[in-house]
Amino acid sequence: MPVDSIKGSLREKGVRLTRQRSLLLELIDKSGEHLDAERLFQLAHERDPRLNRVTVYRTLKLLKQGGLVDELDLMHYGGDQHYYETRMKQEHAHVICLRCGKVEEFFGEPLQKLRRQIESHFGFQILLARTEVGGYCSHCRSLRAREMEQAAREAARQAMVEPNGLGARSRSKRPA
Numbered sequence: 001m002p003v004d005s006i007k008g009s010l011r012e013k014g015v016r017l018t019r020q021r022s023l024l025l026e027l028i029d030k031s032g033e034h035l036d037a038e039r040l041f042q043l044a045h046e047r048d049p050r051l052n053r054v055t056v057y058r059t060l061k062l063l064k065q066g067g068l069v070d071e072l073d074l075m076h077y078g079g080d081q082h083y084y085e086t087r088m089k090q091e092h093a094h095v096i097c098l099r100c101g102k103v104e105e106f107f108g109e110p111l112q113k114l115r116r117q118i119e120s121h122f123g124f125q126i127l128l129a130r131t132e133v134g135g136y137c138s139h140c141r142s143l144r145a146r147e148m149e150q151a152a153r154e155a156a157r158q159a160m161v162e163p164n165g166l167g168a169r170s171r172s173k174r175p176a
Helices: 003-012 019-030 037-047 053-065 109-122 138-161
Strands: 069-072 083-086 093-097 103-106 131-135
Touching (some): 019 053, 053 069
Parallel strands (some): 093 131
């Protein structure tokens, strides 16, 4: 949902759009990343040193209750942190790298098809759908492949040093 539309929704609900609330909305919408409350506070504080954490948390609560932002856990990559994005008109899936935390957004017909299938199969009216997919991005996949190769080489080297997999301690003689 565009920021102008969110601002209009707030006004309709009788919520005063302060300069600080407007700044937070703009940062959530235009940062190009999924921000947690602390990161949002840091970015906002750089632009307005008078802004405090309480304002950030109260504004996030207000925007969530009004259905204007979504709170996401993004596969709990950051532990218990929650991330925020403005509510978008088009559904999308979050694709999260479980190694580096990179988040991509996927838009497309497959999501709409899945929604229709669920509604049809269960006779269910979907009002809200959140899709998260966890895995490894191409960069982290190549890093993992190198690590696996290195581990295999190390295991092979270890096997050559200790034939039959027996270490020095395992070769001790039994008492007769």
